Amino acid sequence: MNNRLKSVISAAAIAVGLCFAPVQAADLPHVVILATGGTIAGTGATSTTTVGYTAAKLGVDKMIESVPELQKVAEVRGEQVAQIASESMTNEVWLKLAKRINQLLAQKDVDGIVVTHGTDTIEETAYFLDLVVKSKKPVVVVGSMRPSTAISADGPINLYNAVILAGSKEAVGKGVLVALNDQINAAREVTKSNTSTADTFRTPELGFLGYMQDNKAHFYRMSTRKNTADTEFDVSKLSSLPRVDIVYGYANMDRVAMDADIGAGAQGIVQAGVGDGSVAAQMMPAFRDARQKGVIVVRSSRVGNGIVARNGEANDDKEDFVVSDTLNAQKARILLMLALTKTHDTQAIQRMFYTY
Template sequence: MAKKVALIGTGGTISSLGADGFDVQDYGRHGRILDSAGMLERFPRLSELADVVPVDFPPVLSTEMGFAHWTRLAAEISRLAEDPDMAGVVILHGTASMEETAYALNLGLTVDLPVALTGAQRPASAISGDAEANMMAAIRTVLAPEARGLGVLLVLNEEIQAAREVTKTSVWRLQTFRTPDFGVLGHADAHGVEIYRRPVRAHTVATEFDLAAMEILPRVDISYAHAGADGTAVRAFVAAGAKGIVSAGFAPGLTPPAEHAALAAAVGSGVVVLQSSRAAGRVADLTGLQKAGILPADNLTPQKARILLSFALTLSSDPAEITRMLRSY
């Protein structure tokens, strides 16, 4: 009997239909989005790989995706994990915020059921579309014993990426998702699933977070450094009630003097501030950061540092504890 794989369709380009096969950019104007059952009808060959079970989920633009949707996904995956015959879960998701949903689930899922997110750069109706191929690769991945224990995964373009490390790098190209510095975990294609490295940071059942049980996330904002930044955004975030701020600074973790002063003042007012970078790579615990009480965000992108900080603040605002979590996850 074929193994069961749940297919949760949240919307996005992968589930969208354009006017015709050439409509590959402004297709969203039509508002035509297939649910998971509709995707199985459009791509029936998926059922040759597994007993694919469609799961109802309200379609949502990935630009609208946020905490409420993450908690619902976590609860749904926990429910699916109660089925002893369920081998894994594939989530169809818009690529704009896919990496953030993946990392939130990576931190906050309390079950070890294999989960892979996939999407597409071209709508389901496109000539030379990538929707079916990406879904096939994602299904193969969650079925593969080799892919277990890797945390939540992104699978597109036949590449398997770790939720913590991957980021979108191109607006239109199919190879948009990349992991700077480290590269892919492995590949999933017609020849099988091959894994070449494994993440070492804690994830899913090994973390202290429970996303499905969270009721609210503390406000955490991102301040993007640029030439001439004067701290206006930082002060506005503090005034809006931010409990945490992530600074997306210049490499290797620097900001203009006025911005740095505003961040230091935020720390003085009780806000937890992380220093990340606009560029790829690790932000070290530089002397200037230490003096200001700003914590280095390791190699997390600003958007992922924001998620980890918001999760961490549900448990503690102690800088030492936040630092421990940054090193753990």
């Protein structure tokens, strides 16, 4: 065999070896997991305990260790931002979390973020981050419906999929995502729809953005509303958020709760009204009094689907109210809090509700 032929064979062998070489760590995306607690970090008394367990028991390092497959799909490290059940989530934790995410995503060696979270308020945290994260890099919020000790615990596979999603090019520019049960949802649109089943997270009417299958993200649509780097909100210098409270609509309601909220310093009130955000006749004086005091009133709906029509069930132009569009009351509260850091002008705030 001549030297020329040996060189050709050697080059071919090297090329084949490269094609079948295992993925090196340098080729993997760098994903940071920020843990806040929740059921995904919870433990139960037995393997069949799926209610009555204790949330937020495991630390982030323990969660990462429990899913060794993560090391095959990303360079992963974790930080513990909070250790709480998500019903105890606060504005202060939101601000801390958002600031840390923005710090991390500004680094060249961070490709995406996963936030582990309890499911009760996961949609609220995700939407808050959707409005204040200043990067197009993926941010994925994930949780579980069963504690880590349960038979068929869903936390490990949810976390595994979330890391893949956060490190994927497909998720770039899609806004903050909520990913559980192999399903990908937009932060603005998703809501918890069942108290206990694993398929609880749904986007009513509009549908999922896509699915996780075969270790890949498959997207079929995008949310059309502005998010993350395209919003006007900046929390970098904020140490608190304006107080905004929710008043729930029901038959025979009165103004006691609303007056108490305003007396406690609420700068905004979101009504989770009946039907199309209807205002009861006996409540209209309370809403007018609120506006005279400078309190912003947003009409939302307790129904859970559909658009709250401006000048539909109330003369919003005359009363100087804002409508929530398709945002449910808990998400309307978040947008109103952030809006109030910018302005108290109702026309400007209404524009924000139609933009985000």
